[in-house]
Amino acid sequence: MRKLRWTLGLVLAAVLLAPVTLNQMQSSAQAQDAGKDALHEAMSTIDRNLRLLRRSLRDKNKNAESLELIAKMQEAVVVSKSAIPPRAAKVAESERAAFLTGYRREMAELLALTAQLELAVLAGDNDKAQELYEKIKATEEPGHQKYAEEGTN
Numbered sequence: 297m298r299k300l301r302w303t304l305g306l307v308l309a310a311v312l313l314a315p316v317t318l319n320q321m322q323s324s325a326q327a328q329d330a331g332k333d334a335l336h337e338a339m340s341t342i343d344r345n346l347r348l349l350r351r352s353l354r355d356k357n358k359n360a361e362s363l364e365l366i367a368k369m370q371e372a373v374v375v376s377k378s379a380i381p382p383r384a385a386k387v388a389e390s391e392r393a394a395f396l397t398g399y400r401r402e403m404a405e406l407l408a409l410t411a412q413l414e415l416a417v418l419a420g421d422n423d424k425a426q427e428l429y430e431k432i433k434a435t436e437e438p439g440h441q442k443y444a445e446e447g448t449n
Contacts, residue, residue: 332382334375334379335375335376335379335380335381335382338372338373338375338376338379339372339376339444341368341369341371341372342369342372342373342376343436345365345366345368345369345372346369346429346432346433346436348361348365349362349365349366349369349429350429352365353417353422353425353426353429354422354426355422356420356422359417359420359422362417362425363414363417363418366410366413366414366417367414369410370407370410370411370414373403373406373407373410374407376403377399377400377403377404377406377407378400380396381399381443381444381445382444382445383395383442383443383444383445384396384399398442399442399443402435402439402442402443405435406432406435406439409428409431409432409435410432412428413425413428413429413432416428
């Protein structure tokens with residue numbers, strides 16, 4: 297009889313707690329999706345502004361436009377560097393901390409490059425700005441290979 301009560305108690309507890317656990321799992325999945333969406337949106341902003349910068353940096357008369365594009369890029373880089381790239385979930389637990397540190401370091405370096413780009417445009421040195429643009433562009437492919445989800449770069 298005691299065994300039956302104990303078993304019924306466990307079953308009742310499982311039934312009562314199942315919706316809570318399911319809600320927690322759904323919330324966790326939604327939070328991951330929201331983080332993924334925020335990162336994707338930020339990366340899209342970076343990409344879009346890079347394409348527009350390629351043209352505007354060639355013309356000193358468009359430096360004000362270039363500065364706006366750079367500011368939008370910098371905001372997106374700040375959002376991106378504190379996000380967790382989707383590929384992190386596929387990295388072994390023992391290597392994940394190093395993976396995330398590498399990602400954050402590369403995003404911080406990108407932010408530094410955009411600051412140098414901004415300084416070059418502010419100084420009216422569009423030749424230097426174009427060199428920095430090329431450096432930024434050169435980081436894109438290797439970064440995506442390391443950190444982006446396969447099929448998204």
